[in-house]
Amino acid sequence: MRLSAGSLAELLAEAGRALAEIQLRGARADAGGDWRPVEVTAPDPVSLMADWLNELIFLAETERWVATEFAVDIGAECTLRGRARGITLPQVPGLVKAATLHRLRVEPAAGGWTSEVILDV
Amino acid sequence: MTHPSPSYPTIAVTPLLREIPVSARSDMRVPVRIYADDELWTQIASDRSLEQAVNVATLPGVTGCVYAMPDVHEGYGFPVGGVAATRAAEGVISPGGVGYDINCGVRLLAGDLDQETARSRIEAVVHELSRSIASGPGRRPWLDLSGPELDRVLQEGCSYLVERELALPEDVLVTEAFGALPGADPAQVSEQAKRRGHDQLGTIGSGNHFVEVQVVDEVFAPDAAAAYGLSKGQLTVLIHTGSRGLGHQVCTDYVRRMDRVMGEHRIRLPDRQLACAPLESPDGEAYFAGMCAAANFAWSNRQAITFNVRRAFTGVFGAAGRLRLIYDVAHNIAKLEEHHGERLCVHRKGATRAFGPAHPETPQRYRAVGQPVFIPGSMGTASYVLAGTDAGLTLSFGSTCHGAGRAMSRGAAKRARSGAEVRRELEARGIVVRCPSSGELAEEAPTAYKDVERVVEVVHRAGLARKVARLRPLGVVKG
Numbered sequence: 072m073r074l075s076a077g078s079l080a081e082l083l084a085e086a087g088r089a090l091a092e093i094q095l096r097g098a099r100a101d102a103g104g105d106w107r108p109v110e111v112t113a114p115d116p117v118s119l120m121a122d123w124l125n126e127l128i129f130l131a132e133t134e135r136w137v138a139t140e141f142a143v144d145i146g147a148e149c150t151l152r153g154r155a156r157g158i159t160l161p162q163v164p165g166l167v168k169a170a171t172l173h174r175l176r177v178e179p180a181a182g183g184w185t186s187e188v189i190l191d192v
Numbered sequence: 193m194t195h196p197s198p199s200y201p202t203i204a205v206t207p208l209l210r211e212i213p214v215s216a217r218s219d220m221r222v223p224v225r226i227y228a229d230d231e232l233w234t235q236i237a238s239d240r241s242l243e244q245a246v247n248v249a250t251l252p253g254v255t256g257c258v259y260a261m262p263d264v265h266e267g268y269g270f271p272v273g274g275v276a277a278t279r280a281a282e283g284v285i286s287p288g289g290v291g292y293d294i295n296c297g298v299r300l301l302a303g304d305l306d307q308e309t310a311r312s313r314i315e316a317v318v319h320e321l322s323r324s325i326a327s328g329p330g331r332r333p334w335l336d337l338s339g340p341e342l343d344r345v346l347q348e349g350c351s352y353l354v355e356r357e358l359a360l361p362e363d364v365l366v367t368e369a370f371g372a373l374p375g376a377d378p379a380q381v382s383e384q385a386k387r388r389g390h391d392q393l394g395t396i397g398s399g400n401h402f403v404e405v406q407v408v409d410e411v412f413a414p415d416a417a418a419a420y421g422l423s424k425g426q427l428t429v430l431i432h433t434g435s436r437g438l439g440h441q442v443c444t445d446y447v448r449r450m451d452r453v454m455g456e457h458r459i460r461l462p463d464r465q466l467a468c469a470p471l472e473s474p475d476g477e478a479y480f481a482g483m484c485a486a487a488n489f490a491w492s493n494r495q496a497i498t499f500n501v502r503r504a505f506t507g508v509f510g511a512a513g514r515l516r517l518i519y520d521v522a523h524n525i526a527k528l529e530e531h532h533g534e535r536l537c538v539h540r541k542g543a544t545r546a547f548g549p550a551h552p553e554t555p556q557r558y559r560a561v562g563q564p565v566f567i568p569g570s571m572g573t574a575s576y577v578l579a580g581t582d583a584g585l586t587l588s589f590g591s592t593c594h595g596a597g598r599a600m601s602r603g604a605a606k607r608a609r610s611g612a613e614v615r616r617e618l619e620a621r622g623i624v625v626r627c628p629s630s631g632e633l634a635e636e637a638p639t640a641y642k643d644v645e646r647v648v649e650v651v652h653r654a655g656l657a658r659k660v661a662r663l664r665p666l667g668v669v670k671g
Contacts, residue, residue: 096631114452117464125444132437133387164629166398168440169292172447173268173465191268191292191440192399192602 072190077183079116083123083151084141086188090124091139091157093190094131096165102140106154109138116177119149120186124170127155131163167192197243202226208654211257212246219462220249226260227588227654235599235642236264241271247462248276252470253283255536259588261543262650263597263642267291269465272542272598275591278471280528280535284459285476286468287446287483289539291524294442294483295490296401296434298544298566298594299367299520300577301501302420305427305512307407307666313508314405315624318667320504321403322626325497326395327671333391335496342390346378349488350495358499360517366555367520368545371491373527377481381438382445385482389438389489394496396671398629400595400636401433403501404568405624406575406663416561416579416660420518428663429505429515430575431497432568433671434524435490442486446479471537480526480537487525494520518577519555519564521545523594531589538589546592546657548582565657567648570596570641571633572618574664576648578657592656596644605640606631624667632670 072089076082091100111126113119130136138155146152169191176187203211205225210233212224224245228236236242241264248270249258255277264273269288278284310317326334337345344352350371353359364370396403408426411417422428435442450467453475454460459468469475498517505513523544526537547554547563554563562579569575573596584590600608611630614637618625627633652659 118448118451122448125448129384129388129441133384168437169444171268171292171465172451172467173288173463175464189268 072188074186075180075183079184080143080145082184082186083120084143086120086124086186087127087138087141087155090127090167091137093167093192094137094163094165098164100137100139100158102156103158104156106156109153109155111151113149115149117175119151120177120188121170121172121175123151124188128167128169132166135160135163137163195240196238197240200242200246208650212242217246220246221254222249223257224249224260225257226264227650227656228262229646229650232262232642232646232650236260239266241266244269244271245274247466248274248289250462251276251278251284251286251466251468252459253278255279256589259591261593262647263593263595265597267541269463270541273593274541275538275543275589277531277536277538277589280471280537283471283537284468285471285480285526285537286466286539287443287450287479288465288467289541290443290483290526291541292440292443293434293524294439295487295522296524297490297494297520297522298568299431299494299498300518300564300566301429301498301515302422302426302518303505303513303515305509306425307427308425310427310509314666317504317508318405318624318626318669320508321501322669324500324504325403325669327628327669334394336391337393339386342386343378345393345492346381346485346488347376348372349491353492353495359495363495363498363517366517367491368522371495371520372488373484375481376484376488378485380478380482381442381485385438385441385445388441389436392436392438393493394500395436395493396433396497397436398632398671401671402571403497403669404430404665405667406430406665408661409664410662412659412661413579419558419561420564420577420660421516422577422661429501430566430568430663431494431501433493433497435486436493438489439486442482446482450475450479483526487522491520521564521566531585540591542594543591544594545590546578546580546584547590548580548584550582551590554580565592567593567644568595569644570638571636571668571670572621572623572638572665573644574662576644576659577661577663578651579660580657581655583655584657587654588656592651593647596641596647598640599642600640602635605637606634608639609634609637623665627670636670
């Protein structure tokens, strides 16, 4: 996934939406239900991206719940405190197995942040 | 889109073996040796697999050479088709050197049915297999294990399935490590991993995993074929899958953990996906125990699938459909082994153990000919049975390749051919296909892979293993 956004928080939300697109295989899905809290702490932005996506991957596989809408805040020391809303499916059509650290890039760029993430599918 | 590795100096050791010397990059600790003919070499050099093998050659405690098999291709950090050994006493263990799908592997079943007798029922049995084996991402569970039951699978592997009457006692004798690594500790497998795995036993999963019905269409080594109980015209079943979400979570958990402690161990690496820790450290020991548990889960998974394959075969063919296990071998694993008088941690990622007749871990019944090795082709192409050689111990730590090896990414494969086209082509060749998704079918098109015959020929001529038989597909159930 190649991503860009205005801030690190927006970048992580964008990564969540991109992951959902893969998990849903492009099918349109309207989020519903309650917002649920998601919190991830990591030592650096690269690890934060991997841990965040791996948390969403875990929820999709174990609860068949694909998060599609996000509200993300980044606190001090790379702590993501967010909320997500999504859909529960009988079967997730495009399960992703893991977000890897392989060539994972999360960097500030002109006007915001960019990232490249390689997923194991 | 693939990117080539940097151009490294190479030495031609033999016509089928090239070496990147330790002087090629300042941080290398050992040379890299690549088994390939000229055509495979060109393909190998077209992606980052050589650069990844050079990165692996920087791991602390790595010894001998890093080996790249003829099917090597770019992986996550560590190339797929790579073998690296580290000294157990002072070296590291790397979850990335095993891969996400811990103990992904292959097992071969055969019975007394021949193709002529079974011809009219092939479609029926493939259909029955697709009905009875859960395939595809997250498909319906077949067996939902309680916490204590899952812990017993993680600890005891296939022996527990014998107790549950999902395995025959003789199956265990022809499974690598008897289907259970003794170093396993379920306590080192996270609750998240257990939540992913509790209902996945007996499922194929997605990607390149499959159950294939085949016929032995050529025998190259009659002595080994006889020892394995294989003969021309005989029906076989090949099962290819691994540790499912449980193994993926174990890898994810320990890549994260090791990435965060490498600094404490003063380890610096060119790729974070190679994150590692000394084997003899709390982090290394915990990963090894968790990986062994996930490996036991994978052997049990293939065993549980075997239970359903046997049921499908006897359901369609009656008593004539009984199948015996020839062997089960891992191709994503790290194991403690003695080599040249030293205790080593041998990482095989997309590489198969291939011990010869003299090795004590070769099953008793195969001591005359060597351990069976299975090299599946791509979907729709031939697979091969080989026998391990004693020479392989010095050539590659007793390892050989694991498949044809991808020549095209999954995305590129999907762009090149549609799933419907691939299905039509396979069916035109008389291969019965059952696959829940056309997209998955396109990703695994034969054109997305290297030529398995060429890969096997290099393995055979280099002496890593010897060709025994070729298996032609008749029907495939894809994950």
